Amino acid sequence: PHVARLIAAGEVVSRPLDVVRELVDNALDAGATRIELDIEDGGLRVVRVRDNGVGIPAASVALAAVRHATSKLPPDVAAVERVTTLGFRGEALWAAAQAGRLHLVTRPASQVGAAELHAHGEDIRLGRTSAPAGTTVTVLALFEALPARRRTQLPTATEVREITALLGRYVLHHPDIHWRVAVDGEPRLTHAPADHRGAVASVYGPLSANRVLTVDGPGVRGVVSRPELTRARRDRMHFSVNGRPVLAPPELEKAVIEGYAELLPAGVAPLCVLDLTVAPEDHNPNVHPAKQMVALADLGAVAARVREAVAAALAAHPL
Numbered sequence: 135p136h137v138a139r140l141i142a143a144g145e146v147v148s149r150p151l152d153v154v155r156e157l158v159d160n161a162l163d164a165g166a167t168r169i170e171l172d173i174e175d176g177g178l179r180v181v182r183v184r185d186n187g188v189g190i191p192a193a194s195v196a197l198a199a200v201r202h203a204t205s206k207l208p209p210d211v212a213a214v215e216r217v218t219t220l221g222f223r224g225e226a227l228w229a230a231a232q233a234g235r236l237h238l239v240t241r242p243a244s245q246v247g248a249a250e251l252h253a254h255g256e257d258i259r260l261g262r263t264s265a266p267a268g269t270t271v272t273v274l275a276l277f278e279a280l281p282a283r284r285r286t287q288l289p290t291a292t293e294v295r296e297i298t299a300l301l302g303r304y305v306l307h308h309p310d311i312h313w314r315v316a317v318d319g320e321p322r323l324t325h326a327p328a329d330h331r332g333a334v335a336s337v338y339g340p341l342s343a344n345r346v347l348t349v350d351g352p353g354v355r356g357v358v359s360r361p362e363l364t365r366a367r368r369d370r371m372h373f374s375v376n377g378r379p380v381l382a383p384p385e386l387e388k389a390v391i392e393g394y395a396e397l398l399p400a401g402v403a404p405l406c407v408l409d410l411t412v413a414p415e416d417h418n419p420n421v422h423p424a425k426q427m428v429a430l431a432d433l434g435a436v437a438a439r440v441r442e443a444v445a446a447a448l449a450a451h452p453l
């Protein structure tokens with residue numbers, strides 16, 4: 135049972151990047167307008183996410199690290215089809231407490247005093263402390279008890295690069311909140327609330343931000359670069375579906391490029407940040423364990439909307 139539990143947890147959380155994604159998703163689900171991430175030793179020593187979201191009432195804190203306990207689903211089975219939060223499985227904090235050591239401090243704004251939770255394996259300890267409104271979750275000593283998992287981790291520099299890139303994508307898709315990322319105590323990425331253009335400035339620098347065009351079509355919002363600022367790489371095409379950064383299906387990348395029509399030289403890809411909104415029932419975030427891929431019920435229709443929104447943005451800004 136102990137080993138089985140560790141294996142199951144290791145499937146939810148297989149590397150520090152997974153912990154980062156889960157904790158940031160929780161902060162977004164909590165309605166935070168300020169999210170701060172600290173990692174040390176590529177996240178193996180420390181992953182800490184501090185938010186100013188709704189917090190967890192003291193009476194519920196004991197449940198936070200219990201497997202399958204979630205506050206995000208009403209108790210009918212069909213609800214999972216209509217879920218609008220980023221999390222809903224109730225496994226992330228549980229897995230973090232198995233794969234490492236979990237420390238959580240949380241306070242809803244209306245509550246006097248904060249609650250504190252230490253969880254490691256099946257050992258859960260509760261306490262009281264003081265803290266600003268919101269939640270700070272720290273995961274320490276990840277994979278300490280899973281030496282095989284620890285040995286197969288990517289080099290620290292690679293993990294740090296990918297975590298920073300992931301946070302860049304969160305900034306691009308959630309530009310209206312404060313973000314701060316520190317690696318081994320050094321600030322790596324900071325962003326103050328702005329629009330999509332401001333987020334492009336925070337992530338790619340003012341030069342890239344200078345001449346992006348606003349896209350504002352039905353269910354498709356964001357920015358695309360002017361045709362002359364495009365490059366022969368696709369690694370700057372970013373999509374989110376209902377707030378979650380996703381690995382875009384190639385159909386969506388193609389739709390953006392088609393939106394430029396003959397304005398774009400062949401083989402060249404634009405920078406784009408596009409936030410797609412679809413009805414919850416048209417979208418299944420479950421197809422990929424890390425939830426980075428989405429299944430869209432009507433990909434063709436979404437792609438057409440993307441193509442038209444991009445074409446309209448370019449038409450509205452004659453060169």
Ligand code: ADP
Binds near residue numbers: 226
């Ligand atoms: P899930 O997100 O799938 O519900 P998690 O294990 O990630 O499961 O979190 C368990 C529960 O703990 C959440 O349902 C939520 O009630 C609470 N929680 C976790 N993180 C936060 C946070 N940053 N702010 C407020 N509540 C949180």
Ligand code: MG
Binds near residue numbers: 156159220224
């Ligand atoms: Mg979660």
